[in-house]
Amino acid sequence: MSYSSDKEKIEDSVQDIFIDLWNKRHTLSIQSSLNSYLYKAAYNQLMEKYRMEKRNDKMLSSYYHTAVMLAVETDPSIKSDKLTKLNQCIEALPEKCKEVFVQNKIVGLKYQLVAEKLGVSIKTVEGHITRAYSYLKDCLKRAV
Numbered sequence: 001m002s003y004s005s006d007k008e009k010i011e012d013s014v015q016d017i018f019i020d021l022w023n024k025r026h027t028l029s030i031q032s033s034l035n036s037y038l039y040k041a042a043y044n045q046l047m048e049k050y051r052m053e054k055r056n057d058k059m060l061s062s063y064y065h066t067a068v069m070l071a072v073e074t075d076p077s078i079k080s081d082k083l084t085k086l087n088q089c090i091e092a093l094p095e096k097c098k099e100v101f102v103q104n105k106i107v108g109l110k111y112q113l114v115a116e117k118l119g120v121s122i123k124t125v126e127g128h129i130t131r132a133y134s135y136l137k138d139c140l141k142r143a144v
Contacts, residue, residue, distance in 0.1 A: 013045040066137060082140075089139035093132055100128035
């Protein structure tokens with residue numbers, strides 16, 4: 001509890017550690033005490049979750065900022081122009097990338113459903129979405 005105040009996150013981490021310990025029970029060789037091993041494992045698990053959350057928060061913050069900046073314009077003609085530019089940029093995406101982006105962001109399908117529908121892995125869908133965002137961001141900057 002001294003590393004995080006989120007009780008659910010701590011409970012999940014401890015449960016993950018015990019599951020990992022159970023799965024490795026035949027090959028695990030603990031040189032120090034079990035107590036110190038578990039404390040160190042809990043610390044490492046919490047730090048890894050913290051790093052992942054920090055990375056995700058940074059990425060979501062960037063996407064949120066970009067979306068807000070695009071939506072802030074109040075002049076209808078500017079909005080119309082930006083939507084036209086956005087549609088042109090979406091149309092300029094590579095075919096597979098555009099298909100994944102449209103299915104996920106416009107139609108609203110989750111990554112899993114898009115992956116099943118297109119016969120690709122979830123990682124491929126994530127890669128296409130990341131590339132699409134990067135391309136659209138650059139494309140909209142050039143269009144302005």
